Amino acid sequence: MKIHKISSKHLSIDDVKRIISEDYKLVLSPEAQKKITDCRRYLNNKMETQKEPVYGVTTGFGSLCNVSVSKDDLSQLQKNLVMSHACGTGEKVPEKIVKIILLLKIQSLSYGFSGVQLATVERLIYFFNENVLPVVYQQGSLGASGDLAPLAHLALPLLGLGEVYFEGKIMPASEVLRAKNIQPITLQSKEGLALLNGTQFMSGYGVFACICADKISDAADTIGSLSLDAFDGRIEPFNIEVHKIRPHRGQLKTAERISALLADSQIVVQEKTHVQDPYSFRCMPQIHGASKDAIEYVKDVITTEINSATDNPTVVPQQDLIISAGNFHGQPLALAMDFLAIALAELGSVSGQRTYQLISGKRSLPPFLVKNSGLNSGFMIPQYTAASIVSQSKQLCTPASVDSIESSQGQEDHVSMGANAATKLFRVVENTFRVLAIELFNAAQALDFRRPLQSSAALENFYSQYRKKVQFIDNDEVMYPLIDRSTEFVKEFF
Secondary structure, three states: OOEEEEOOOOOOHHHHHHHHHOOOEEEEOHHHHHHHHHHHHHHHHHHHHOOOOOOOOOEOOHHHOOOEOOHHHHHHHHHHHHHHHOOOEEEEOOHHHHHHHHHHHHHHHOOOOOOOOHHHHHHHHHHHHOOOEEOOEEEOOOOOOOOHHHHHHHHHHHHOOOEEEEOOEEEEHHHHHHHOOOOOOOOOOOHHHHHHOOOHHHHHHHHHHHHHHHHHHHHHHHHHHHHHHHOOOOOHHHOHHHHHOOOOHHHHHHHHHHHHHOOOOOOOOOOOOOOOOOHHHHOHHHHHHHHHHHHHHHHHHHHHHHOOOOOOOEEEHHHOEEEOOOOOOOHHHHHHHHHHHHHHHHHHHHHHHHHHHHOOOOOOOOHHHOOOEOOEOOOHHHHHHHHHHHHHHHHHOOOOOOOOOOEHHHOEOOOOOHHHHHHHHHHHHHHHHHHHHHHHHHHHHHHHOOOOOOOOHHHHHHHHHHHOOOOOOOOOOOOHHHHHHHHHHHHHHO
């Protein structure tokens, strides 16, 4: 069994990927346990000695911040908060992303700035380790005051409320707790607020998108290289000397990678009758490279976020401070995820153009990549499908972060809409995988018309692995299962 210790040690996106994909179990380090208990003890002592109201601890929430709550009602106040804020709706968050959100919430609470009970964090860890995953909905968060609605759904099972994914089914949380002889958590002061005031819904989607973005970037280079060879493209635009005089990191990396992928191709060294290739081939270093640079920027923002405490108020026992501020505001994430959606959509857009060139009947390739066109439509409509998806991604790239709607009677008068940026980014990620898969479907077909010439050893190996999943098309057949298999291949190979 693989164990990951929750601590103040830097948590990278690659760490999250490994923890989730390799089914690590979580444990709290002694350091984290001490920070959590020390902070809770400090908060309890402070409430005994401080006469002034503390936001969210002895008061209501949002615009009700000036309404004091009696000591006897503080636990009920926190339970009421979780119940009343569980107003999510729409599609359910995929389980793989729920598990990331749960991990990030545990990590954030472990820093000892939130005032939660040790038992609460340990119960969240139990849910993670046993794959008792709360049912969370995609719609409802404004991305400021934290991801209130979705994180309320994440917290409901602590109280024996809401629903969970467990053993392949959706079940009432109360049934799972009863079956495991576990009592619901009784929340203490501030705990509901600590659970709900955070950016883990946004950052969970952001982490998932960054993991996928690296795969998409690699896939774009490899599939684009295969398309270039199948299109009988030129290698000169990838000469590193061209890129040294405009040395953007992503551009250099892309040129080096595509040059390496095509290094020993028989096709690319053939004498060419054409002087130039279309931009979608010739400018891959510039286009793919710009997206690479954007991905690295966004990964840096997301990494900072997942190593932060983002609830409110912030409790700092070492400085004897309880401060109501705004670390829950999702603006850094909203801007970054809008940027990432654009970067990934562009990889899909240029991929769609390469597909269009491959079916156009140019450079000795048959129209629509089929021998007997006319009788056969061949690869005509997969290109339509790619074009439709590319268009949808462009529409999804309208930035969510430029919008704000006043809420809570004006107390929360500027919000990030980062949760909407997150969920539409997820759709762009899925769209881009599909567009690249359609390009690969076309590129492999086109390469077969170059036989007996061979592409490079690396690309021929890639091609042969693909052909185990998707066959050459001689005559028209039902295409959608092949597109699905192609998409599955791209997600698994990279």
